[in-house]
Amino acid sequence: xxxxxxxxxxxxxxxxxxxxxxxxxxxxxxxxxxxxxxxxxxxxxxxxxxxxxxxxxxxxxxxxxxxxxxxxxxxxxxxxxxxxxxxxxxxxxxxxxxxxxxxxxxxxxxxxxxxxxxxxxxxxxxxxxxxxxxxxxxxxxxxxxxxxxxxxxxxxxxxxxxxxxxxxxxxxxxxxxxxxxxxxxxxxxxxxxxxxxxxxxxxxxxxxxxxxxxxxxxxxxxxxxxxxxxxxxxxxxxxxxxxxxxxxxxxxxxxxxxxxxxxxxxxxxxxxxxxxxxxxxxxxxxxxxxxxxxxxxxxxxxxxxxxxxxxxxxxxxxxxxxxxxxxxxxxxxxxxxxxxxxxxxxxxxxxxxxxxxxxxxxxxxxxxxxxxxxxxxxxxxxxxxxxxxxxxxxxxxxxxxxxxxxxxxxxxxxxxxxxxxxxxxxxxxxxxxxxxxxxxxxxx
Numbered sequence: 387x388x389x390x391x392x393x394x395x396x397x398x399x400x401x402x403x404x405x406x407x408x409x410x411x412x413x414x415x416x417x418x419x420x421x422x423x424x425x426x427x428x429x430x431x432x433x434x435x436x437x438x439x440x441x442x443x444x445x446x447x448x449x450x451x452x453x454x455x456x457x458x459x460x461x462x463x464x465x466x467x468x469x470x471x472x473x474x475x476x477x478x479x480x481x482x483x484x485x486x487x488x489x490x491x492x493x494x495x496x497x498x499x500x501x502x503x504x505x506x507x508x509x510x511x512x513x514x515x516x517x518x519x520x521x522x523x524x525x526x527x528x529x530x531x532x533x534x535x536x537x538x539x540x541x542x543x544x545x546x547x548x549x550x551x552x553x554x555x556x557x558x559x560x561x562x563x564x565x566x567x568x569x570x571x572x573x574x575x576x577x578x579x580x581x582x583x584x585x586x587x588x589x590x591x592x593x594x595x596x597x598x599x600x601x602x603x604x605x606x607x608x609x610x611x612x613x614x615x616x617x618x619x620x621x622x623x624x625x626x627x628x629x630x631x632x633x634x635x636x637x638x639x640x641x642x643x644x645x646x647x648x649x650x651x652x653x654x655x656x657x658x659x660x661x662x663x664x665x666x667x668x669x670x671x672x673x674x675x676x677x678x679x680x681x682x683x684x685x686x687x688x689x690x691x692x693x694x695x696x697x698x699x700x701x702x703x704x705x706x707x708x709x710x711x712x713x714x715x716x717x718x719x720x721x722x723x724x725x726x727x728x729x730x731x732x733x734x735x736x737x738x739x740x741x742x743x744x745x746x747x748x749x750x751x752x753x754x755x756x757x758x759x760x761x762x763x764x765x766x767x768x769x770x771x772x773x774x775x776x777x778x779x780x781x782x783x784x785x786x787x788x789x790x791x792x793x794x795x796x797x798x799x800x801x802x803x804x805x806x807x808x809x810x811x812x813x814x815x816x817x818x819x820x821x822x823x824x825x826x827x828x829x830x
Contacts (some may be wrong), residue, residue, distance in 0.1 A: 456491015
């Protein structure tokens with residue numbers, strides 16, 4: 387890397403650290419999570435309740451989850467944000483019932499999950515998972531004419547039915563990943579199951595299969611990034627570092643696989659920047675990284691929607707909307723009888739993981755029901771296709787324009803990881819890892 391590129395990267399890293407520190411300091415001043423846990427009221431001026439007129443009594447929405455270890459299971463805790471949205475509407479006298487179904491991470495399971503929800507007369511469905519089974523869920527919903535929102539899946543929407551993605555597209559995520567690797571001359575891909583994202587250039591690649599030895603991988607990667615190999619106990623001469631070492635790493639794969647590799651690389655003192663696949667924004671990645679003994683680091687980045695907790699510190703409408711989501715989350719977590727979507731775990735135990743993406747999908751469906759004055763799926767779908775929703779309607783993340791299948795109004799951004807707890811939400815008793823993702827600050 388030339389000296390100019392090196393200086394730019396160092397400046398960028400420094401700005402990220404300063405920005406993170408500023409956000410943390412401001413959050414400590416504005417929020418008092420310890421007091422909130424004791425039942426103190428939410429900060430004055432934060433819009434907690436969400437009102438919606440003309441929502442028929444008995445309106446029900448469906449949420450498809452993946453339990454167990456199947457494809458898409460990494461999002462089942464993030465999907466608890468849907469419960470926050472429903473509770474916020476209930477606070478304003480608009481009761482909305484959420485019904486869930488487990489797709490088991492399979493095509494057959496996805497079809498059956500949607501059929502179950504359709505039989506319960508839901509007005510719309512949030513498919514709060516990702517993976518190869520999602521098209522089958524869309525197909526089943528299309529057959530029934532029920533609108534579907536996709537907050538987590540970035541795959542191509544090929545359904546003939548009413549379906550909208552509310553998160554970034556694969557192309558947008560690839561663009562942000564390329565931006566995260568900007569300045570690196572020899573990025574190395576570690577393919578732990580995800581392959582190389584489209585339009586992202588790498589100079590070399592290594593495969594890491596499930597069950598393979600992460601320490602052996604880390605030793606190889608360390609050598610490829612210029613780390614001298616330690617002396618071996620059997621007297622075998624260590625291999626010399628490569629002549630032109632990799633200066634960044636792109637890691638793809640499931641969140642669990644990524645966490646395993648990150649921990650191994652950290653243990654091997656690999657110091658080049660690590661760019662992770664977007665699944666790293668799931669609660670599963672943070673939990674698996676903590677379980678493995680890895681640490682959150684500013685060297686870890688990924689791509690995703692700018693819908694993180696840190697957005698609540700912005701002095702604008704989007705900041706207030708995110709603050710409203712987090713305030714609603716804290717209120718729900720303080721209610722001793724509140725449960726998760728499936729009713730088997732107290733919501734407070736998952737409050738660290740519930741995110742704004744599933745929350746916004748439910749908000750959008752309720753707004754469509756309200757605008758239609760009906761919970762008939764066909765009428766809801768027709769009206770939803772005309773809506774543009776933003777902070778004023780309770781959307782905590784990016785604005786959504788439903789005149790197109792890819793509704794997110796904006797691009798994916800580069801996100802950096804920090805182990806600092808912003809203090810904006812309770813961590814719960816299930817040991818949720820206190821990590822936070824931050825959008826990269828602009829550099830003039």
